[in-house]
Amino acid sequence: xxxxxxxxxxxxxxxxxxxxxxxxxxxxxxxxxxxxxxxxxxxxxxxxxxxxxxxxxxxxxxxxxxxxxxxxxxxxxxxxxxxxxxxxxxxxxxxxxxxxxxxxxxxxxxxxxxxxxxxxxxxxxxxxxxxxxxxxxxxxxxxxxxxxxxxxxxxxxxxxxxxxxxxxxxxxxxxxxxxxxxxxxxxxxxxxxxxxxxxxxxxxxxxxxxxxxxxxxxxxxxxxxxxxxxxxxxxxxxxxxxxxxxxxxxxxxxxxxxxxxxxxxxxxxxxxxxxxxxxxxxxxxxxxxxxxxxxxxxxxxxxxxxxxxxxxxxxxxxxxxxxxxxxxxxxxxxxxxxxxxxxxxxxxxxxxxxxxxxxxxxxxxxxxxxxxxxxxxxxxxxxxxxxxxxxxxxxxxxxxxxxxxxxxxxxxxxxxxxxxxxxxxxxxxxxxxxxxxxxxxxxxxxxxxxxxxxxxxxxxxxxxxxxxxxxxxxxxxxxxxxxxxxxxxxxxxxxxxxxxxxxxxxxxxxxxxxxxxxxxxxxxxxxxxxxxxxxxxxxxxxxxxxxxxxxxxxxxxxxxxxxxxxxxxxxxxxxxxxxxxxxxxxxxxxxxxxxxxxxxxxxxxxxxxxxxxxxxxxxxxxxxxxxxxxxxxxxxxxxxxxxxxxxxxxxxxxxxxxxxxxxxxxxxxxxxxxxxxxxxxxxxxxxxxxxxxxxxxxxxxxx
Numbered sequence: 001x002x003x004x005x006x007x008x009x010x011x012x013x014x015x016x017x018x019x020x021x022x023x024x025x026x027x028x029x030x031x032x033x034x035x036x037x038x039x040x041x042x043x044x045x046x047x048x049x050x051x052x053x054x055x056x057x058x059x060x061x062x063x064x065x066x067x068x069x070x071x072x073x074x075x076x077x078x079x080x081x082x083x084x085x086x087x088x089x090x091x092x093x094x095x096x097x098x099x100x101x102x103x104x105x106x107x108x109x110x111x112x113x114x115x116x117x118x119x120x121x122x123x124x125x126x127x128x129x130x131x132x133x134x135x136x137x138x139x140x141x142x143x144x145x146x147x148x149x150x151x152x153x154x155x156x157x158x159x160x161x162x163x164x165x166x167x168x169x170x171x172x173x174x175x176x177x178x179x180x181x182x183x184x185x186x187x188x189x190x191x192x193x194x195x196x197x198x199x200x201x202x203x204x205x206x207x208x209x210x211x212x213x214x215x216x217x218x219x220x221x222x223x224x225x226x227x228x229x230x231x232x233x234x235x236x237x238x239x240x241x242x243x244x245x246x247x248x249x250x251x252x253x254x255x256x257x258x259x260x261x262x263x264x265x266x267x268x269x270x271x272x273x274x275x276x277x278x279x280x281x282x283x284x285x286x287x288x289x290x291x292x293x294x295x296x297x298x299x300x301x302x303x304x305x306x307x308x309x310x311x312x313x314x315x316x317x318x319x320x321x322x323x324x325x326x327x328x329x330x331x332x333x334x335x336x337x338x339x340x341x342x343x344x345x346x347x348x349x350x351x352x353x354x355x356x357x358x359x360x361x362x363x364x365x366x367x368x369x370x371x372x373x374x375x376x377x378x379x380x381x382x383x384x385x386x387x388x389x390x391x392x393x394x395x396x397x398x399x400x401x402x403x404x405x406x407x408x409x410x411x412x413x414x415x416x417x418x419x420x421x422x423x424x425x426x427x428x429x430x431x432x433x434x435x436x437x438x439x440x441x442x443x444x445x446x447x448x449x450x451x452x453x454x455x456x457x458x459x460x461x462x463x464x465x466x467x468x469x470x471x472x473x474x475x476x477x478x479x480x481x482x483x484x485x486x487x488x489x490x491x492x493x494x495x496x497x498x499x500x501x502x503x504x505x506x507x508x509x510x511x512x513x514x515x516x517x518x519x520x521x522x523x524x525x526x527x528x529x530x531x532x533x534x535x536x537x538x539x540x541x542x543x544x545x546x547x548x549x550x551x552x553x554x555x556x557x558x559x560x561x562x563x564x565x566x567x568x569x570x571x572x573x574x575x576x577x578x579x580x581x582x583x584x585x586x587x588x589x590x591x592x593x594x595x596x597x598x599x600x601x602x603x604x605x606x607x608x609x610x611x612x613x614x615x616x617x618x619x620x621x622x623x624x625x626x627x628x629x630x631x632x633x634x635x636x637x638x639x640x641x642x643x644x645x646x647x648x649x650x651x652x653x654x655x656x657x658x659x660x661x662x663x664x665x666x667x668x669x670x671x672x673x674x675x676x677x678x679x680x681x682x683x684x685x686x687x688x689x690x691x692x693x694x695x696x697x698x699x700x701x702x703x
Contacts, residue, residue: 023071023664026063028653029056035587038608042587042621049649050592052638053214057649061638061669064652068633068666075693077703081494082689086112087433088490089685094428096391096402096414097124100150105131114141114680118148131179137161144678149194149202150176152260156231158194158202164639164672165679166217167191167593171204173231186235190221190594195255201230203241203254203263217641221594226254226265242277242288249596256281257304258351258396262327264301267294270600271480272522274298278309278327291330295600298481298515303351305373310338310356312349317341318515322349322356322375338375345514347483350393352401353419357392363443363455364485364512368392370422379422385410386441388485392417402427407486408459408502409436409493434493438462441486446539448508449531452520455512456505456536457486458545459496471500471699472546474537478507478529479558480601481518491688495695498703501545505536507562522601524613530565537566537573552576552695553630556676557643558583564619564651567630576698577630578691579619581637581675584647586618587611592644620647623654628661631698633691635668642675663698 030045051057072078095107095116102122109116115134121127137143146160146169157176160169171186171194192205206227210216226242229235242265244250252267265277265288275294278301279287291309292299302310305324314320315332322339339346344360344367351357355378356371366389370379383389387407394401399419406412414428441459448454464470473495477484484506492502506512509521509529521529537553540546553574555563560582567577587605589595603610615621623629632655636648652667659665668690670683679687696703 023067023666025067025656025665026060028060028657037587037605037611037615040611040615042615044588044650046650046653049653050218050588050644050646052218052645060649064667065669068668071664071666072690072693075697077696078689078693080703081692081696082685085491085494085685085688085692088493089681091411091430091432091490093412093430094414096404096427099394099398099401101154103150103154105150109681112681114682115144115678118145129179131157132159132174134161138163140672141680141682142672142678144680146678147171147192147194149196151196151199151202153199155199156182156196158196160189160192160194162678165637165675165677166639167641167675168216171229182231184229184231184233186229186238191224191251191253193253193255197228197256197260199231201228203228203256205251205253217639218592218644218646220592220596222248224250224252226252251597257301257309259304261304261307262301262309266300268597269295270597272298272518272600274300276301276311280307280327289327289330291325291327302349302356310349310351310373311335312346314515319344320346320514322346322358338373339371345511345517347511348392351396352392352394353398354396355419359389359392361483361485361512364457364483364506366390366485370419381417381422382424384413384415384424386443386486388487394419406488408441408457408488408504409439410486411488411490432490434497439496444539446535448528448535450528452508452528452532454505454507454532454535456503456539458501458503459492460501461496461499464501464545466544468541468544468547469550470546471495471498471550471552471696471701472503472540473500473552473554473695474503474505474533474540475554475559476505476507476533476536476562477555477557477559478509478521478532478562480509480598481511481515482558483511485512491684491692494688495692498696498701501540503536503540503545505533507532507536509558523603523610526602526613527617529562530569530617533562533566534570534573537570548573549575550699550701552578552699554578554580554691556580556582560584560643560648561586561619565617565622567632568619568622568624569617571627571629574630576695577632578635578695579632579648579651580635581643581645582619582634582647582651583643584619584651585621586614587621589643589647592646593641595643620651620654623651623658625658626660627658629655629659629663629665631663631694632665633668633694634666635670635687635691637670637675639672645669666694 033044033047035042090111093109097104097106105120107116118132119128120131134145142164148159157174160171162169167190169189173184189206195203227238229238263279267275273295276292277288297315299313319341321341323335348359358369360367365386368381389405391403411430415424416427440462507529560579563579564584605611634648636645655665
């Protein structure tokens with residue numbers, strides 16, 4: 001470790017107050033805009049900021065960014081943090097190889113490349129060749145690789161790319177042997193996979209061309225369809241496989257089973273609940289049949305075993321199970337249990353080498369079992385430690401595959417797994433520029449407001465003194481059945497190595513303990529999530545890890561909602577708040593892009609009973625004039641078409657007008673960036689440097 005980076009935890013509160021006292025925010029126009037929600041008059045004076053293409057909005061963004069950058073530029077150690085982050089980030093990173101015929105495909109980043117490069121080699125000992133370098137697709141690294149697919153006999157390679165962080169993607173096709181693009185190009189796709197039918201063509205999910213190109217990053221997205229594209233033909237000739245004209249607000253994805261026997265449609269009305277239809281490709285004339293009606297359960301087809309299907313489902317099993325069903329008699333009464341529900345939730349199930357690989361969560365950490373196709377346990381796979389393992393599975397004929405393991409101070413490392421013996425061997429380990437042995441992670445459990453036992457990971461230097469003086473950051477998500485499991489973040493090391501305590505709480509709303517845990521933090525029970533987070537902060541203070549004056553909270557997307565709700569409910573508890581790309585206007589979120597899909601998780605202000613609980617915690621609507629709020633740095637991006645930046649714009653304007661003390665309330669609006677996926681390395685370093693500078697400075701820590 002660079003000895004010059006060892007911090008002096010000296011107080012500099014006076015300096016911070018002097019600087020924030022000079023902060024002057026741009027004047028933000030207020031309009032007379034009031035809405036009536038079931039006889040409740042709700043003012044929305046900054047509605048005009050929802051128009052992301054308007055000149056006055058663009059001017060506001062420019063002025064806000066100037067104020068924010070002026071503030072950040074005056075932090076004396078910002079450049080030091082940026083330099084150390086650049087140093088930490090600069091190490092070679094490899095993705096686990098994926099076998100395609102006699103070829104192995106893997107990703108590699110030399111260290112500071114904006115996007116990882118995709119390589120291919122013939123056999124494990126072959127010479128790596130570049131298959132696709134996304135860095136050459138744009139001058140600034142803002143075009144990112146998304147879905148990929150190799151045709152059955154490795155004749156073609158199809159890939160989707162997105163620009164500037166947008167969810168909108170385009171699909172291109174390359175001759176796998178020559179590495180040259182062919183003329184095929186697919187536009188206006190989102191949330192798609194690429195599922196090849198032999199070497200002839202592939203299935204994908206797409207939308208009609210937006211009515212107005214200018215508003216495609218904010219307008220509601222409707223009528224997703226499944227198409228089949230035949231190689232060598234224009235997109236206009238693509239065959240429409242499935243559409244639902246009566247339900248515009250449904251997602252639909254299509255893909256073939258490994259042997260191409262069945263075409264499977266996964267349909268959802270939002271982010272929870274699914275319906276599954278299948279077509280037997282031996283009898284296409286029969287069309288699609290429904291094997292799992294929607295949308296009261298979550299289910300997915302794992303693969304087929306001959307003319308039957310393996311299904312992962314939580315029907316009657318909140319922690320999920322695996323069943324075998326006959327499409328000719330798909331009713332639940334005829335299902336045959338293959339892997340029964342366990343005490344731990346079944347996070348994922350996959351196939352490889354004629355086996356099943358079941359990934360379970362034990363207190364938010366991965367455990368993996370290998371089963372036969374009829375459910376006989378063969379191996380409990382020994383992992384390198386407590387953390388997160390992913391990538392289990394391969395083709396039926398394979399005898400081995402590669403998976404990845406990671407934890408908070410354990411960078412993503414590749415292991416080779418032998419299916420017959422059940423043994424793992426190290427394949428590729430990165431050489432990082434810090435000493436992992438100097439740090440430790442422990443898991444604690446604390447009681448939430450209602451007594452619920454909640455787990456939390458705490459990562460810090462070994463030998464940390466519990467004297468209440470440690471800079472601490474609390475991170476969480478708490479929603480959409482998403483599991484927050486241990487993972488390495490190079491950005492976080494710049495905080496931890498400077499005496500920071502990094503904490504991750506596994507709140508209700510996630511899926512760490514199955515569907516019951518998820519349901520305990522959704523819809524009318526969403527307040528449980530905020531209570532869990534607040535209780536985590538109180539635990540850290542009680543146990544002397546930190547104090548309110550040294551505690552920061554951070555979260556993105558649904559986690560941005562979490563931070564926004566908690567900073568408005570308990571502004572006294574935190575010194576710094578970082579809500580990132582957050583859902584902050586709970587009354588109007590469903591009116592933009594794909595926000596309608598979250599109504600199954602949050603509820604909708606269009607319904608009176610749901611409005612009544614949404615208004616109680618909606619961050620935008622619970623800011624109170626004259627309250628002293630934590631030092632807040634809101635982050636968003638101009639191309640975020642998942643959670644549109646209007647959420648953050650309106651929240652920032654409202655918070656700036658209401659702030660009752662000298663704590664800064666700033667907004668950082670990135671350009672040519674989106675919700676987060678595919679963000680280039682240079683932008684990630686810049687953002688991390690700004691966030692850690694803001695956090696340390698407002699805690700009064702001098703580096």
